[in-house]
Amino acid sequence: MKRRNFVTAVTTASGVALMSAPSIVHAQPVIRWRMPSSFPKSLDTLWGAAEMISKRVAALTDGKFEISTHSAGELVPALGILDAVQNGTVECGHTAGFYYLGKEPALAFDTGVPFGLTPRQQHAWMNYGGGMDLLREVYSKFNIIQLPAGNTGAQMGGWYRKKINTLNDLKGLRIRSPGLVGQVFAKLGAVPQQIPGGDIYTSLEKGTIDAVEWVGPYDDEKLGLNKVAKFYYGPGVLELNASLSLLINKPAWEALPAFYKAALQSACSDASIDMLAKYDALNITALKRIIGGGVQLVTWPTEVMRGMQKAANEVLEENATKSQSFAKVFNSFKSFQKDQILWSSINDGAAERFLQQRKT
Amino acid sequence: MKRRNFVTAVTTASGVALMSAPSIVHAQPVIRWRMPSSFPKSLDTLWGAAEMISKRVAALTDGKFEISTHSAGELVPALGILDAVQNGTVECGHTAGFYYLGKEPALAFDTGVPFGLTPRQQHAWMNYGGGMDLLREVYSKFNIIQLPAGNTGAQMGGWYRKKINTLNDLKGLRIRSPGLVGQVFAKLGAVPQQIPGGDIYTSLEKGTIDAVEWVGPYDDEKLGLNKVAKFYYGPGVLELNASLSLLINKPAWEALPAFYKAALQSACSDASIDMLAKYDALNITALKRIIGGGVQLVTWPTEVMRGMQKAANEVLEENATKSQSFAKVFNSFKSFQKDQILWSSINDGAAERFLQQRKT
Numbered sequence: 001m002k003r004r005n006f007v008t009a010v011t012t013a014s015g016v017a018l019m020s021a022p023s024i025v026h027a028q029p030v031i032r033w034r035m036p037s038s039f040p041k042s043l044d045t046l047w048g049a050a051e052m053i054s055k056r057v058a059a060l061t062d063g064k065f066e067i068s069t070h071s072a073g074e075l076v077p078a079l080g081i082l083d084a085v086q087n088g089t090v091e092c093g094h095t096a097g098f099y100y101l102g103k104e105p106a107l108a109f110d111t112g113v114p115f116g117l118t119p120r121q122q123h124a125w126m127n128y129g130g131g132m133d134l135l136r137e138v139y140s141k142f143n144i145i146q147l148p149a150g151n152t153g154a155q156m157g158g159w160y161r162k163k164i165n166t167l168n169d170l171k172g173l174r175i176r177s178p179g180l181v182g183q184v185f186a187k188l189g190a191v192p193q194q195i196p197g198g199d200i201y202t203s204l205e206k207g208t209i210d211a212v213e214w215v216g217p218y219d220d221e222k223l224g225l226n227k228v229a230k231f232y233y234g235p236g237v238l239e240l241n242a243s244l245s246l247l248i249n250k251p252a253w254e255a256l257p258a259f260y261k262a263a264l265q266s267a268c269s270d271a272s273i274d275m276l277a278k279y280d281a282l283n284i285t286a287l288k289r290i291i292g293g294g295v296q297l298v299t300w301p302t303e304v305m306r307g308m309q310k311a312a313n314e315v316l317e318e319n320a321t322k323s324q325s326f327a328k329v330f331n332s333f334k335s336f337q338k339d340q341i342l343w344s345s346i347n348d349g350a351a352e353r354f355l356q357q358r359k360t
Numbered sequence: 361m362k363r364r365n366f367v368t369a370v371t372t373a374s375g376v377a378l379m380s381a382p383s384i385v386h387a388q389p390v391i392r393w394r395m396p397s398s399f400p401k402s403l404d405t406l407w408g409a410a411e412m413i414s415k416r417v418a419a420l421t422d423g424k425f426e427i428s429t430h431s432a433g434e435l436v437p438a439l440g441i442l443d444a445v446q447n448g449t450v451e452c453g454h455t456a457g458f459y460y461l462g463k464e465p466a467l468a469f470d471t472g473v474p475f476g477l478t479p480r481q482q483h484a485w486m487n488y489g490g491g492m493d494l495l496r497e498v499y500s501k502f503n504i505i506q507l508p509a510g511n512t513g514a515q516m517g518g519w520y521r522k523k524i525n526t527l528n529d530l531k532g533l534r535i536r537s538p539g540l541v542g543q544v545f546a547k548l549g550a551v552p553q554q555i556p557g558g559d560i561y562t563s564l565e566k567g568t569i570d571a572v573e574w575v576g577p578y579d580d581e582k583l584g585l586n587k588v589a590k591f592y593y594g595p596g597v598l599e600l601n602a603s604l605s606l607l608i609n610k611p612a613w614e615a616l617p618a619f620y621k622a623a624l625q626s627a628c629s630d631a632s633i634d635m636l637a638k639y640d641a642l643n644i645t646a647l648k649r650i651i652g653g654g655v656q657l658v659t660w661p662t663e664v665m666r667g668m669q670k671a672a673n674e675v676l677e678e679n680a681t682k683s684q685s686f687a688k689v690f691n692s693f694k695s696f697q698k699d700q701i702l703w704s705s706i707n708d709g710a711a712e713r714f715l716q717q718r719k720t
Contacts, residue, residue, distance in 0.1 A: 028388070059622035060420055118712055120480065120640065123633055128641030154708040216707070235710035262419035266626035273483050273629050280480065281488030281696075284703035297706065305714055336641075343644035345716040346657065347576070348514040350595035352478055353713055354665055356705040 028064045031260065033091040033252070036070040038078045038099065040197065043219055045278055047071060049150035049244060049271045050094040056267035057260075065260050067092070078196065082247060086142045091252040092264075094149060097135075097245050098179045106138045106325040109333055110146060112241040114184050114312035116333075119151040119241045119276055121340045129336040134329045143250045149268040150244035150275035153283075157233030157300055158213035159204065159225045164233065164300070167307040176200055177213040180315055181238045187311040197223065204228045213238070217286035218279065226290045231298050237305055238312070244275070388424045391620065393451040393612070396430040398438045398459065400557065403579055405638055407431060409510035409604060409631045410454040416627035417620075425620050427452070438556065442607060446502045451612040452624075454509060457495075457605050458539045466498045466685040469693055470506060472601040474544050474672035476693075479511040479601045479636055481700045489696040494689045503610045509628040510604035510635035513643075517593030517660055518573035519564065519585045524593065524660070527667040536560055537573040540675055541598045547671040557583065564588045573598070576639065577646035586650045591658050597665055598672070604635070 035054060039046035054067040072078035081093035082100045097110030109131070117125060125131040126148060139146050158177070164170060171189035175182075182192030193209050203209045205228040212229070214220050216236075226232070246268055253261065291297055300308075320327035344350075395414060399406035414427040432438035441453035442460045457470030469491070477485060485491040486508060499506050518537070524530060531549035535542075542552030553569050563569045565588040572589070574580050576596075586592070606628055613621065651657055660668075680687035704710075 056622065056626060060619055060626060062617070062619040115715060118708065120636065124637040124640035127634060127637040154711050156707060235707045235714065237711045237714055240708070240711050240715075257422070259420055259422040262416065263626075266416060266420060266623075266630055269629040269633050270626055272633060274487060276480065277484040277487040280484035280700060280703065283707075284699045287703070287706070299710070309714075339644045340640060341715055343640065343647070344712065346647070347516060347595045347643075348478065348600070349709075349712055349716055350659070351514050351597045351600050352704065352709055354595065354597055354669075355475060355600075355701055356709055 028062065029257065031065045031256070033065070033067045034070060034075060035067050035246075036075040036081055036084065036090055036093045037072060038081055038093075038095040039072055041071045042222060043197075043215075045152070045219065045275060045282070046150070046215075046244070048278070049275050052271045052274060053094065053149060053246060053264070053267045056270050057263045060263040060266065061260060065263060069094075082142060082144070085144055085247045085249050088249050088251070090249070092246055092248040094244060094246055096242065097146070101179050104138060104141070104325065105319045105323045106135075106329045108180050108319075108326070109329045110135050110138075110245055111243050112239055113180055113316060113333075114238045115240070115309050117241050117337055117340065118344075119153055119243065121337065121344075122151070122241050122243050123148070123272075124340065125333065125336045130332050131329075131336070134332055138325055138329065139247070140250070145248045145250055145253045146245045147248065147265055147268040148243050149246040149271045151272060152215055152242040152244075153276055153279050154216075154236035155213065155239040155242055156216045156220065156236055157238065158211055159220065159229035160211045160231040160233060161204070161207075161229050162210070163231055163298065164304060166301070167304055170304075173211055174209040175211040175213065176203065176209050177211075177238075180312075180319075181213060183315045184238060184308060184311045187314060188307060201225065201228065215242075216279065216283045217290055218282040221286045221290055226293055226295050230294075230296055232290065232295050233298050233300055235299065237300070238308060388422065389617065391425045391616070393425070393427045394430060394435060395427045395606075396435040396441055396444065396450055396453045397432060398441055398453075398455040399432055401431045402582060403557075403575075405512070405579065405635060405642070406510070406575075406604070408638070409635050412631045412634060413454065413509060413606060413624070413627045416630050417623045420623040420627065421620060425623060429454075442502060442504070445504055445607045445609050448609050448611065450609070452606055452608040454604060454606055456602065457506065461539050464498060464501070464685065465679045465683045466495075466689045468540050468679075468686070469689045470495050470498075470605055471603050472599055473540055473676060473693075474598045475600070475669050477601050477697055477700065478704075479513055479603065481697065481704075482511070482601050482603050483508070483632075484700065485693065485696045490692050491689075491696070494692055498685055498689065499607070500610070505608045505610055505613045506605045507608065507625055507628040508603050509606040509631045511632060512575055512602040512604075513636055513639050514576075514596030515573070515599040515602055516576045516580065516596055517598065518571055519580065519589035520571045520591040520593060521564070521567075521589050522570070523591055523658065524664060526661070527664055530664075533571055534569040535571040535573065536563065536569050537598075540672075540679075541573060543675045544598065544668060544671045547674060548667060561585065561588065575602075576643045577650055578639065578642040581646045581650055586653055586655050590654075590656055592650065592655050593658050593660055595659065597660070597668060 037050040041047050050069040054069050057065050076084040079099050081095035084090045085093050097107040100107050173190040175185050175190050176193045176195045185192045201224050204212050320330045397410040401407050410429045414429050417425050436444040439459050441455040444450045445453050457467040460467050533550040535545050535550050536553045536555045545552045561584050680690045
């Protein structure tokens with residue numbers, strides 16, 4: 001059994017082989033980057049991913065690759081990450097692709113679309129279904145490389161001040177819901193509102209809006225939404241997955257030594273696993289507190305979900321008609337999803353369903 | 361856009377700050393480890409994790425931390441990984457904890473138990489439900505540190521030469537099924553068999569055994585099981601998740617520089633995401649081929665699944681009675697699972713179910 005130190009090989013009891021390499025001395029450059037986030041520090045799950053990536057990169061490079069993290073608005077506006085990364089104002093930023101639909105509709109698929117993929121299916125599509133290559137192509141026109149970096153899981157249906165019994169009840173409703181989900185609601189006669197996280201509570205409390213789609217129990221409770229709306233809707237068919245991304249300025253990326261690139265990639269894998277695990281552990285505990293406080297958990301009526309699905313399909317098809325890049329990504333996404341839904345209905349999803357039906 | 365070197369700090373249009381650090385010269389030791397796997401090279405998904413971990417570690421350390429990979433039997437027997445790592449014959453090995461139930465029943469939870477957690481729930485339990493700490497404690501008596509490193513997803517119910525219509529049809533059946541799944545079948549009157557991967561095809565072809573539980577469509581097709589049994593059962597309630605692990609000799613681990621430890625951890629995160637993604641993409645394609653070849657895909661009758669679940673609960677409770685360490689881990693596992701099933705039935709699982717019901 002041998003343990004060797006790095007200067008000369010010595011023998012110890014542990015059997016560990018450490019090759020000595022006194023002649024190999026490698027200069028690791030110190031590199032400092034800045035990473036703004038689209039999220040405030042108060043949302044420790046979403047904001048936490050930026051911190052985790054930074055810490056893991058430091059751990060992987062013996063502290064030589066330092067990335068400072070900056071919460072929403074500190075360096076750049078919450079929704080200004082793509083611009084700042086594209087322009088090289090910052091080297092990278094943690095955000096969600098679908099915040100930038102106005103610039104490029106296909107970015108929706110980087111995060112998730114209504115009635116879309118689960119987090120697990122999103123990884124499968126990205127790594128083995130061609131999704132990553134397609135999205136890299138989309139991002140390349142912004143001079144950006146993206147890495148998937150965190151996932152919230154399915155987001156809840158949202159907070160409503162009155163019950164939704166039929167599709168008609170959605171008509172005229174002012175709902176805080178961004179992006180494609182907003183387009184789905186608009187198609188159903190609701191009036192989608194774009195309201196930053198910080199203003200949501202007040203808007204709902206004052207009745208400026210009637211409903212809010214935010215994230216899930218853990219984050220929603222932090223905003224206090226359970227205090228200003230009585231009905232909490234699920235399941236999250238409008239957002240089965242929200243994949244966050246680290247956007248990286250391409251010249252900055254290309255200037256990195258290969259093993260610093262690897263450090264960023266792997267740190268993002270760590271963040272992806274960790275964020276979803278954290279949400280799953282914390283959401284159910286928060287939901288129990290919320291329900292204990294008098295909120296009513298309601299399942300969307302089937303008719304409403306069917307109406308939403310029909311509207312979602314129309315929204316996706318319309319975007320595909322308007323945008324070639326959207327159409328190209330959607331085409332890959334659609335056929336991959338069909339197979340994944342089939343596979344899950346046969347095996348993983350079917351097994352999980354059996355356990356759910358027996359225990360609830 | 362300029363590419364900058366690391367010797368002097370220069371300012372370019374991109375705003376990217378690369379700090380120069382000519383005075384920081386860091387000696388990265390060359391370290392060589394060996395990583396045997398429990399799997400043959402022919403199973404490119406399972407074996408692939410060992411290769412991926414090795415490649416990612418090399419990428420993360422600029423090639424300085426070299427881990428050679430060795431397929432089943434090359435250095436140590438397929439199921440001899442734990443021994444070899446414990447003894448320091450090798451520094452680490454890629455395997456499944458539940459292969460070593462004979463040494464320590466609680467290791468079942470490192471991989472998965474019948475009617476247990478999904479891959480996603482396994483991560484949540486490990487990272488935020490106390491699972492990792494509990495299993496570290498279990499492994500510590502083998503002088504081992506473990507890192508989760510890959511997941512197959514739910515495994516299929518298996519291959520049967522005749523149809524299973526009632527629980528009675530399982531009685532006397534010789535089924536290749538290891539570990540706790542074998543114990544469940546034994547409780548239902550079947551005769552579980554331990555047969556290495558390489559001998560399964562011949563045993564089933566000759567009728568030495570009547571049924572085989574292996575992995576899923578992609579791997580099962582590689583073994584040729586679709587040629588020697590007509591009925592392919594699902595869903596994978598007996599194995600909703602099979603989490604693979606990298607076992608690491610503790611003194612070898614402790615002798616690593618901190619950033620090499622980080623490299624191993626992150627490489628395992630990469631492997632975890634990648635293996636499941638690969639299985640999800642490849643399994644459905646293989647299943648279509650298999651069904652196209654005349655195999656009949658069959659769903660377990662509900663009565664059979666209920667019987668299996670009852671038997672599984674008894675098996676888990678009996679193991680808890682016999683082993684204190686099993687009881688300790690099971691206690692944490694059980695309450696975490698209850699909450700996760702509830703959460704999934706409300707949100708993610710319910711949303712996924714809606715899509716499955718609409719599309720199939």
